[in-house]
Amino acid sequence: MSGTVPRLAGSLLLVLAAGASALGAAGSVQAQPGPRGTAVRPLGQIVPAPAQVSPAGGLFTLTPSARIRVTGDPREARQVGTYLAGLLRPSTGYALPVVEDRGHGTKGGHDIRLALTPASGGLGTEGYRLDSGPDGVTLTARTPAGLFHGVQTLRQLLPASVEKRTRQSGPWQVAGGSITDVPRYAYRGAMLDVSRHFFTVAQVEKYIDQLALYKINELHLHLSDDQGWRIAIASWPRLAPYGGSTEVGGGTGGYYTKAQYAQIVAYAASRHLEVVPEIDMPSHTNAALASYARLNCDGVAPPLYTGTEVGFSSLCVPKDVTYAFVDDVIRELAAITPGRYLHIGGDEAQSTSQADYVSFMNRAQAVVQKYGKTVMGWHQITSATPVAGAVAEYWGYDDTGAAERAQVAAAAKNGTRIVLAPADRSYLDMKYDENTELGQDWAGTVEVNRSYDWDPGTYLAGAGVPSSAVIGVEAPLWTETIVTNDDIEAMAFPRLPGIAELGWSPESTHDWNTYKVRLAAQGPRLTALGIDFYHSPLVDWPADT
Missing domain, CATH: 3.20.20.80 (Glycosidases)
Known part of the structure; x- marks a missing residue:
């Protein structure tokens, strides 16, 4: 499989940011610029690779007033929301209250919305959909497991410093667009x-x-x-x-x-x-x-x-x-x-x-x-x-x-x-x-x-x-x-x-040459988590890992 061209057209989007990313001459991913010269991670630059990625214009920015709004089964959705808040609070310094969404699905407020919707078609027992844009991020899943997996994707789309347990400077941004993702194997x-x-x-x-x-x-x-x-x-x-x-x-x-x-x-x-x-x-x-x-x-x-x-x-x-x-x-x-x-x-x-x-x-x-x-x-x-x-x-x-x-x-x-x-x-x-x-x-x-x-x-x-x-x-x-x-x-x-x-991930996304770029981007996250990983010479790890 190494060096093959992915057959799924959607997988080509894995290396694109919202309307602005491209592969450089050395195979590194060029991310969309954010405020103060920061870079926003391309929407599909995560591990495991998502099944479908559709970039769009605009960015989501997590702000100090943001909430984590939950819909569906309040207990199960709140558990995932509380977990997400526990991940984000130390590094952002934000309160991020977890609240039941009574807005009947309306967007707004730069919030993160977690929606348990058992009728969601095509997501199975572990799949999820992520929608990101200026009005907020919405994660939708049929089950708490799917919602939890969606949280892991959102986590990886945020800057690696979000993993640290002390307050960091941010900004906390996610590229605009959508991801629809289901596992290949149970x-x-x-x-x-x-x-x-x-x-x-x-x-x-x-x-x-x-x-x-x-x-x-x-x-x-x-x-x-x-x-x-x-x-x-x-x-x-x-x-x-x-x-x-x-x-x-x-x-x-x-x-x-x-x-x-x-x-x-x-x-x-x-x-x-x-x-x-x-x-x-x-x-x-x-x-x-x-x-x-x-x-x-x-x-x-x-x-x-x-x-x-x-x-x-x-x-x-x-x-x-x-x-x-x-x-x-x-x-x-x-x-x-x-x-x-x-x-x-x-x-x-x-x-x-x-x-x-x-x-x-x-x-x-x-x-x-x-x-x-x-x-x-x-x-x-x-x-x-x-x-x-x-x-x-x-x-x-x-x-x-x-x-x-x-x-x-x-x-x-x-x-x-x-x-x-x-x-x-x-x-x-x-x-x-x-x-x-x-x-x-x-x-x-x-x-x-x-x-x-x-x-x-x-x-x-x-x-x-x-x-x-x-x-x-x-x-x-x-x-x-x-x-x-x-x-x-x-x-x-x-x-x-x-x-x-x-x-x-779908078999069509499996390609060593593109995977090693996404793996390299995991280096700062592993470092932020305190994981002293093996720096394989086959991967072009960032200098700060």
Whole structure:
């Protein structure tokens, strides 16, 4: 796709400001001048790229007297309005009261209007429309999620300094015109491995806020592995305090109480992300096996594990106690997870025979269904018999063997849905190049262009996976070498925004040469947010980032 000409005529408008922008000789975007020599961001210069952009004359200017007016369901619209006000108040210094709009849709007052209108056609469950001009900005959506995503677009159209937590000088202007935007895929995920290294509630919430900026809507939490069990289970009380007492390298580990997990779920929901919990099995289970001897076939508990090798552990498939354990864990986790999915892993089961693997996965899937959740697993689940409606998460490489891909394709043709997370494209823990200090390179090095320059719709087409089976993409971050939020940010940014764009934007907008210009414009925003991102040499970052 790199270097191709976008086929959607509307996508050409992504690099235009309202009647005044053009591409310079070096490929940089020339923005419309504003007062005092400032520049107004072109209407489509955001990430992910909008589906349709129609520039028009005039500018919106946020003034000290502006209000955030909400219509539709007052509670749900007000929640989004309050969130927006919380973003804008520190940097602008404006009061920005959130008020119910009683003007029956009239414009005026340089206000920002948030309109929940369930009858809005063509916007789906997450789409929105933004209209900007001298009389104000109006965001329209059928659902609160759509309105929230529209707020992220408005946020990116304002100067990057709007992200700062201290008062800035402005002016706060948005180019005139309209954006109509709907996501390409319903599932746009990011995975955080809290098992190899544990991350606190506050650390996870910080990542959630960063994901929301790029319209990610699924947070996959890898809650158990050989190195740590991170969720309290009342019926197996030793799992979390003992199984969660360490991590890679021998740190103190940690775990979430059910109340803390509920806090993460609620915080994610406030940013319109659904939490997908994962309990990996039958392998990646040493923390559980160490906690309870009876889960082992020989009745002997192994020691806690702090290394990074994989594939050596397995629940004891023939034992009845294994399925009592699986039932209890899934029952308790499903009860505190309002989201649709429960991920049961299923990868790298090298110490489990294929016959035992099939037997185990068939029984484990039935338990997930019993408690009202949709089965999700890594793509090896397709070597068993995925239940109706199951989702397989593909983490293979570009050159994964034909037999393995054919197995995934056969399942897809039988109704299994696919989320794409190819390790040599979307794994955020892969090194950028051989000099990257953090991360691993077992799937190769993954620069920013490689993580962006692939099409989810055709990625497995050669193997026979129909494009209709693909429901989205995910950017996993494994944490063998990741310890702090700074580590998360260094590996996630700037690759995460590109994967988010693959999930949201029309395929016709996907072009590395134009994307890297929009990505460069994200640099000041990331800097204002305090994100110390990787300055890829492939991107012409502004000097002040």
